[in-house]
Amino acid sequence: MGDEVGIIGGTGPLGRGLALRFAKARMSVRIGSRDPERAREIVAGLADRLGEDAARVVGVGNADATEAEMVVVAVPFEGLRPALEPLADRLRDRIVVSAVNPLAFDGDGPYSLVVPEGSAAELCVALLPGARVAAAFHSLSARQLGRLDEPMDDDVLVLSDDEDAMARTVELAARIDGVDGLAAGPLRLAAPLEGLTAALIAVNQRNRCHAGVRLTRVPR
Amino acid sequence: MGDEVGIIGGTGPLGRGLALRFAKARMSVRIGSRDPERAREIVAGLADRLGEDAARVVGVGNADATEAEMVVVAVPFEGLRPALEPLADRLRDRIVVSAVNPLAFDGDGPYSLVVPEGSAAELCVALLPGARVAAAFHSLSARQLGRLDEPMDDDVLVLSDDEDAMARTVELAARIDGVDGLAAGPLRLAAPLEGLTAALIAVNQRNRCHAGVRLTRVPR
Numbered sequence: 001m002g003d004e005v006g007i008i009g010g011t012g013p014l015g016r017g018l019a020l021r022f023a024k025a026r027m028s029v030r031i032g033s034r035d036p037e038r039a040r041e042i043v044a045g046l047a048d049r050l051g052e053d054a055a056r057v058v059g060v061g062n063a064d065a066t067e068a069e070m071v072v073v074a075v076p077f078e079g080l081r082p083a084l085e086p087l088a089d090r091l092r093d094r095i096v097v098s099a100v101n102p103l104a105f106d107g108d109g110p111y112s113l114v115v116p117e118g119s120a121a122e123l124c125v126a127l128l129p130g131a132r133v134a135a136a137f138h139s140l141s142a143r144q145l146g147r148l149d150e151p152m153d154d155d156v157l158v159l160s161d162d163e164d165a166m167a168r169t170v171e172l173a174a175r176i177d178g179v180d181g182l183a184a185g186p187l188r189l190a191a192p193l194e195g196l197t198a199a200l201i202a203v204n205q206r207n208r209c210h211a212g213v214r215l216t217r218v219p220r
Numbered sequence: 221m222g223d224e225v226g227i228i229g230g231t232g233p234l235g236r237g238l239a240l241r242f243a244k245a246r247m248s249v250r251i252g253s254r255d256p257e258r259a260r261e262i263v264a265g266l267a268d269r270l271g272e273d274a275a276r277v278v279g280v281g282n283a284d285a286t287e288a289e290m291v292v293v294a295v296p297f298e299g300l301r302p303a304l305e306p307l308a309d310r311l312r313d314r315i316v317v318s319a320v321n322p323l324a325f326d327g328d329g330p331y332s333l334v335v336p337e338g339s340a341a342e343l344c345v346a347l348l349p350g351a352r353v354a355a356a357f358h359s360l361s362a363r364q365l366g367r368l369d370e371p372m373d374d375d376v377l378v379l380s381d382d383e384d385a386m387a388r389t390v391e392l393a394a395r396i397d398g399v400d401g402l403a404a405g406p407l408r409l410a411a412p413l414e415g416l417t418a419a420l421i422a423v424n425q426r427n428r429c430h431a432g433v434r435l436t437r438v439p440r
């Protein structure tokens with residue numbers, strides 16, 4: 001697989017966490033934002049923690065983030081449509097990995113939003129004709145991703161209707177120290193994977209932790 | 221907690237598997253069915269595997285299964301309404317644990333059904349006024365539950381809007397050898413937990429396994 005990843009909406013907590021881990025895995029990372037200046041500021045802020053790996057991380061506009069071989073989408077759900085609509089031509093035939101969790105919060109904690117397309121990943125399919133959409137990384141704790149002194153201890157379930165896109169996303173996930181990627185199935189299974197993050201956040205709030213998910217009894 | 225559990229729809233694969241594990245945990249188990257004769261046949265068929273623990277398992281009609289202190293619902297989703305409607309009076313004020321996964325299968329494998337009430341667990345709330353509904357056990361492999369020579373290696377996430385019902389369901393789950401119960405949050409988080417089972421079944425089909433779920437980085 002390629003050694004470069006772009007992250008649309010890479011300046012949020014999950015995007016920053018993934019960027020740190022991919023950079024530590026010796027990948028080149030394009031952190032994208034609506035505002036390239038903001039992306040450059042975020043990258044400058046990560047430099048101390050990355051040491052010599054910082055040289056492979058750049059802050060760019062979202063359009064420039066799509067120049068990477070693999071593109072991860074990590075925008076907040078409400079920003080998904082405005083972020084992707086202007087990028088549809090650029091992302092045709094490309095592998096686009098949705099890490100978007102359509103969640104909201106109220107006094108009772110986190111909950112899943114109902115998405116008319118079925119899931120955030122399926123909304124990506126609707127917004128990006130011809131793109132090869134996968135879904136992954138939903139359950140990774142942004143906080144834990146940022147703790148570079150600790151390996152992760154997580155499985156990333158990967159969904160796609162495109163077997164090659166799924167396989168390459170499994171490989172991308174496995175670049176992160178302590179993460180296994182597992183091919184799970186078609187994109188129509190994305191809604192529960194996205195929604196599970198609400199349950200994990202609820203567990204975290206109850207237990208003051210940053211839980212992750214592992215599958216047991218799966219051949220590795 | 222009490223030492224008796226009833227299983228509405230206990231003759232299906234999940235119900236039988238839970239019954240075996242609860243019986244091995246020295247609980248008394250009422251396996252319920254629409255057809256009490258069918259329940260007695262199933263119980264007779266489990267006797268060899270349970271040895272002396274078989275004496276604590278009985279086959280009964282679903283109404284008699286509700287006499288137990290804790291009641292688990294393990295009917296197929298399409299049987300949920302007809303099974304519970306006649307039991308609404310009996311189940312008022314009772315702890316009722318939905319293990320129901322609203323799933324279907326087609327040529328592309330398993331997928332989640334859309335439930336107008338939000339989830340099977342929330343449909344239980346609608347069908348059972350005054351019942352104290354929890355949701356749990358969704359991701360336990362029926363096949364693995366039946367392998368009594370192997371401990372489970374699973375977390376059971378428990379949801380309820382009733383803290384006491386949630387705590388007692390956590391204890392019930394923990395009776396199973398190798399299972400931890402984890403209080404997760406309110407019932408409105410049930411849909412993704414129920415739907416996750418579709419992704420697990422898809423993983424199982426790809427990998428010829430019977431996967432389970434563990435959370436990492438949670439204090440035990």
